[in-house]
Amino acid sequence: MKARYLVPLAIFLVIVGFLAVGLKMDPKRVPSPLIGKPAPHFELSTLYDPAERITPEKLRGKVWLLNVFASWCVSCRAEHQVVSRFVQMGLAPVYGLNYKDEARDAKEWLRELGNPYEAVIVDPEGDTGIDWGVYGVPETFVIDKKGIIRDKVIGPVTEEILENRLVPLVRKLKEEQG
Amino acid sequence: MIPEIGHLALIVALVVALVQGIFPIVGAYKGYASWVAVSKPAARLQFLLLLTSFACLTWSFLQSDFSVLYVAENSNTKLPQIFKFSAVWGAHEGSLLLWALILSAWTAAVTLFGRSLSPLMMARVLGVLGLVATGFLAFLIFTSNPFERLLPAVAEGRDLNPLLQDIGLVMHPPMLYMGYVGFAIPFAFAIAAMLGGRLDAAWARWSRPWTQAAWVFLTLGIALGSWWAYYELGWGGWWFWDPVENASFMPWLAGTALMHSLAVTEKRGAFKAWTVLLAIFTFSLSLLGTFLVRSGVLTSVHAFASDPSRGLFILLFLAVVVGSSLALYAARASKVRSHVRFELVSRETALLLNNVILVVTTVSILLGTLYPLIIDALGAGKISVGPPYFNAVFIPLTIPLAILIGVGTVARWKRDSVANIWAKVRLAFVASLVFGLVFPAVAMAHFSWKAALGMVLAFWVFFTTLRVIRDHARGRGLGGLSLSQWGMALGHIGVAVFIVGITLTSLYSLEEDVRLAPGDHYGLGGYDFHFKGTTSIQGPNYQGARGEVLITRDGEPVTVLYPEKRNYLTGMPMTEAGIDAGLTRDLFVALGEPLGEDGAWAVRIYVKPYVRWIWLGALIMALGGVCSLADKRYRVLARREREALVGGVA
Numbered sequence: 001m002k003a004r005y006l007v008p009l010a011i012f013l014v015i016v017g018f019l020a021v022g023l024k025m026d027p028k029r030v031p032s033p034l035i036g037k038p039a040p041h042f043e044l045s046t047l048y049d050p051a052e053r054i055t056p057e058k059l060r061g062k063v064w065l066l067n068v069f070a071s072w073c074v075s076c077r078a079e080h081q082v083v084s085r086f087v088q089m090g091l092a093p094v095y096g097l098n099y100k101d102e103a104r105d106a107k108e109w110l111r112e113l114g115n116p117y118e119a120v121i122v123d124p125e126g127d128t129g130i131d132w133g134v135y136g137v138p139e140t141f142v143i144d145k146k147g148i149i150r151d152k153v154i155g156p157v158t159e160e161i162l163e164n165r166l167v168p169l170v171r172k173l174k175e176e177q178g
Numbered sequence: 179m180i181p182e183i184g185h186l187a188l189i190v191a192l193v194v195a196l197v198q199g200i201f202p203i204v205g206a207y208k209g210y211a212s213w214v215a216v217s218k219p220a221a222r223l224q225f226l227l228l229l230t231s232f233a234c235l236t237w238s239f240l241q242s243d244f245s246v247l248y249v250a251e252n253s254n255t256k257l258p259q260i261f262k263f264s265a266v267w268g269a270h271e272g273s274l275l276l277w278a279l280i281l282s283a284w285t286a287a288v289t290l291f292g293r294s295l296s297p298l299m300m301a302r303v304l305g306v307l308g309l310v311a312t313g314f315l316a317f318l319i320f321t322s323n324p325f326e327r328l329l330p331a332v333a334e335g336r337d338l339n340p341l342l343q344d345i346g347l348v349m350h351p352p353m354l355y356m357g358y359v360g361f362a363i364p365f366a367f368a369i370a371a372m373l374g375g376r377l378d379a380a381w382a383r384w385s386r387p388w389t390q391a392a393w394v395f396l397t398l399g400i401a402l403g404s405w406w407a408y409y410e411l412g413w414g415g416w417w418f419w420d421p422v423e424n425a426s427f428m429p430w431l432a433g434t435a436l437m438h439s440l441a442v443t444e445k446r447g448a449f450k451a452w453t454v455l456l457a458i459f460t461f462s463l464s465l466l467g468t469f470l471v472r473s474g475v476l477t478s479v480h481a482f483a484s485d486p487s488r489g490l491f492i493l494l495f496l497a498v499v500v501g502s503s504l505a506l507y508a509a510r511a512s513k514v515r516s517h518v519r520f521e522l523v524s525r526e527t528a529l530l531l532n533n534v535i536l537v538v539t540t541v542s543i544l545l546g547t548l549y550p551l552i553i554d555a556l557g558a559g560k561i562s563v564g565p566p567y568f569n570a571v572f573i574p575l576t577i578p579l580a581i582l583i584g585v586g587t588v589a590r591w592k593r594d595s596v597a598n599i600w601a602k603v604r605l606a607f608v609a610s611l612v613f614g615l616v617f618p619a620v621a622m623a624h625f626s627w628k629a630a631l632g633m634v635l636a637f638w639v640f641f642t643t644l645r646v647i648r649d650h651a652r653g654r655g656l657g658g659l660s661l662s663q664w665g666m667a668l669g670h671i672g673v674a675v676f677i678v679g680i681t682l683t684s685l686y687s688l689e690e691d692v693r694l695a696p697g698d699h700y701g702l703g704g705y706d707f708h709f710k711g712t713t714s715i716q717g718p719n720y721q722g723a724r725g726e727v728l729i730t731r732d733g734e735p736v737t738v739l740y741p742e743k744r745n746y747l748t749g750m751p752m753t754e755a756g757i758d759a760g761l762t763r764d765l766f767v768a769l770g771e772p773l774g775e776d777g778a779w780a781v782r783i784y785v786k787p788y789v790r791w792i793w794l795g796a797l798i799m800a801l802g803g804v805c806s807l808a809d810k811r812y813r814v815l816a817r818r819e820r821e822a823l824v825g826g827v828a
Binding site: 002005006008009012013015016018019020021022023074 | 451455458462469490493497500504505507509512548551552554
């Protein structure tokens with residue numbers, strides 16, 4: 001047996017090695033460049049009180065979550081229960097960002113499923129969504145006491161993500177100094 | 179009950195495949211005639227079992243049996259009957275079943291048409307195919323059972339993905355799989371020949387028609403997929419360098435190389451070890467394609483349900499099949515000597531270069547496809563590789579390939595001279611330069627050097643092929659050409675037509691996205707597009723809007739197009755482009771989104787010159803493959819070998 005006839009096998013084994021590692025990774029998970037950066041500014045009214053204005057600056061000093069949702073989004077319906085359960089734990093407030101939606105539809109949706117949000121901020125044109133790098137709905141951001149984005153979940157929050165990722169992170173952030 | 183029969187047939191097929199894989203190979207090694215004799219009946223039985231299983235799943239779809247999970251997820255009572263049938267392979271489980279069925283059909287075909295094979299060779303070939311089938315059936319049964327029940331049954335199914343509710347997609351997967359899976363046959367021949375220790379011209383001759391058959395199907399399958407993407411996705415693209423497309427294109431390139439090197443091995447006895455390696459390489463790429471599509475390791479527009487456990491299974495399968503084949507190759511290839519000499523200037527050299535270029539192209543595409551994964555695995559970041567990379571490597575590599583077609587087909591085997599080749603191609607060379615430079619200046623909107631280059635190459639391939647036809651026909655007339663000579667000529671003319679299509683479409687397409695209110699006109703490429711407005715339509719399982727666009731040229735009516743925007747039951751919007759197809763240009767109108775209250779729409783308007791030639795070229799190539807396959811010399815030789823075998827026994 002000559003060594004050169006082993007070359008194809010060797011190359012193949014290297015490729016298999018990469019493929020095996022690749023199996024463990026999720027190509028759809030693109031890390032957000034906003035993680036570790038201050039939350040982009042917005043000043044928006046809320047769904048139930050057009051006079052009330054919310055900005056990230058007002059929320060300084062506490063850990064909070066921003067959950068991007070819309071009544072037209074099917075997977076938002078799927079994660080709604082999980083988000084509600086997180087709110088019931090009482091760890092941190094969740095602000096809803098109603099994204100590219102009609103106020104009437106959003107209210108109907110919340111009436112039907114229940115409203116877990118501290119407040120629902122409305123972004124009918126999706127401008128704030130662009131600032132925050134939203135490319136799929138739902139998305140969920142975790143913001144720390146200093147107003148820095150610390151994590152971002154793309155797609156519906158599942159029980160598993162909630163237990164293993166969000167809850168431990170929020171617990172840790174709450175202990176940090178503001 | 180029917181789904182259970184299908185499930186049972188599948189399980190029995192797995193057992194039969196295992197028997198077919200083990201007994202003949204061990205029997206051929208140990209010399210047990212009775213074990214060897216198992217191979218044919220087992221292969222045929224396996225085909226019948228899988229046919230039964232497939233029929234059961236089809237029946238469940240036609241009956242809308244929503245107690246079967248797979249049916250409930252991919253069908254609906256309102257789905258038209260033809261799509262209920264094609265929905266069988268509309269998602270992962272069913273398409274794998276189709277895959278397994280096609281593999282067994284190819285295997286059964288070998289038992290029928292491979293009568294000239296010696297019993298031992300036949301047993302080994304069927305054994306290898308049995309082992310491949312075992313892997314696939316195990317994958318099917320343990321990770322992707324299409325007969326899983328949904329109890330209690332649901333009243334209505336979720337409906338088939340609307341993208342797949344189209345005649346192009348009814349045919350695309352079966353064609354593609356016939357091609358992919360067909361390469362299992364030359365692979366099995368190569369492994370069997372190595373196991374038996376006989377890598378000779380006979381092995382190459384057996385492999386050739388099977389390789390050509392698989393290649394024809396793969397060519398048609400890829401062309402169908404491209405054609406479908408063009409008219410169904412609504413933005414007029416015909417190739418995206420998406421990982422899943424690459425997964426089908428790589429085996430095609432490797433298979434093309436294999437066809438050519440098999441020709442050398444058969445006719446001249448050269449390149450033996452290389453041909454074996456190519457046979458393994460081609461089928462490995464088919465398997466790799468399956469892995470990439472099904473495991474979700476790469477992002478792709480082809481959103482197949484991905485599942486890591488499935489990915490792991492296929493990866494292990496891939497590692498075992500390809501790893502063991504390459505290990506066998508390492509052990510046996512060094513003993514295979516091609517004691518054939520050829521000079522630097524010869525047809526062998528041209529075909530060797532053809533192989534080198536095709537393999538380099540394949541590897542470049544493989545690298546581009548896997549690069550995001552490799553970078554991610556090394557922790558070096560997330561990147562994506564897009565069309566700029568692929569175009570940058572693919573286009574320059576096709577230029578020498580096209581030049582080689584002209585040189586290789588006129589060159590003599592074993593030994594030729596530059597002067598002799600030049601004498602043969604001189605006229606074609608001058609003619610292609612003249613025609614290639616004149617064509618874009620005369621027939622197109624403006625002159626472009628890139629277009630001239632593409633057209634020179636296309637004319638070069640065309641004229642040199644004509645020259646070859648003339649040489650073969652000398653003294654005998656065109657009827658004197660053998661089918662395999664016609665096959666080669668058509669295959670290469672297909673390449674020329676394909677180059678014309680790609681070149682002119684890429685360089686001269688006009689594309690505009692415009693807002694059109696009812697009554698608006700828009701002019702593009704000398705045509706006037708008159709948008710008359712939309713009406714609402716109601717299909718069996720969708721609602722939508724149909725636009726009416728009147729197209730005129732210099733005041734003369736050309737055609738009326740009716741592009742549609744459909745909303746299916748699944749909630750997915752679909753674009754049905756309105757296309758006026760023509761040999762020299764396509765007019766393409768697609769509805770985007772409605773804008774405002776006055777009935778205005780965002781409308782996409784394309785004028786695409788010569789786009790049909792891309793698929794026409796593929797069709798001609800495939801026709802060439804069919805001619806070559808039908809050449810009677812395979813049958814004559816088969817009969818002689820059979821007689822020799824019988825004579826030898828007597």
